[in-house]
Amino acid sequence: MFRIATTQVWVHDQDEALEFYTTKLGMEVREDVTMAEMGNFRWLTVGPVGQDDLAIVLMAIPEPPMFEAAMVDQIKDLLAKGGTSTLFLVTDDCQAAYEDLVARGVEFQETPEVRPYGIDAGFRDPSGNNFRLTQVTAIA
Template identity: 35%
Template sequence: MIRMVKFVSIPVSDQDRALAFYTEKLGFKVATDQQFNEKQRWIELRIPGAETSVVLFTPEGHENRIGGFFNGSFASDDVMKTYETLSARGVEFTGPPQKQPWGTFAMFKDPDGNQFVLSSR
């Protein structure tokens, strides 16, 4: 039976720039970085403490997905503290964290303009 999401793909235009952002600014760890084809590498990153990984890869013909909204959410125990830490590292947020009845969230962007939700319960 299905037991987890193994990875999600984040479409990027420049894999080296994206790799630097996700490792240096967000703190993800490289699990795999190998040549996939003549144009791209397969770069799989682990999120510390999580089972799900992210892949910095754009399937051929899907370049129009670069710079879109990520259909998911990254979780944090303390969104405000994470917001402050990542902002200090140069991560661009669309605004400060907002408290809602279901939890706190903030939105940030990567260098390609992909937008992500950071949330807590």
């Protein structure tokens, strides 16, 4: 069997993403390594405090020659439209977590609402990645 240990999100600016994920979301830096031998490629990961077995790579969108210019444009377009994958953050109290994140400067597109599976709210990071803040409840 296996476990998921790392996932990745595309970001326009790694420093801006790092600021958002640590200051606004309260995550911690796991790794921040720049590899000169790989053209100054930066491996930057963060993760939720207390959840040491999971890391999120804040991956800069590779420019040519690594990705063709058309592909870079497609990724940026998908991010701008919110068309990338979604990260789900689970909390015991969606309303309280929402209020805390708003106080830290997170801008929500959707405020907490009761849904069949719990209470749920939505926001995006500065690059356009989608997040769901969810308080899971038993489905009736």
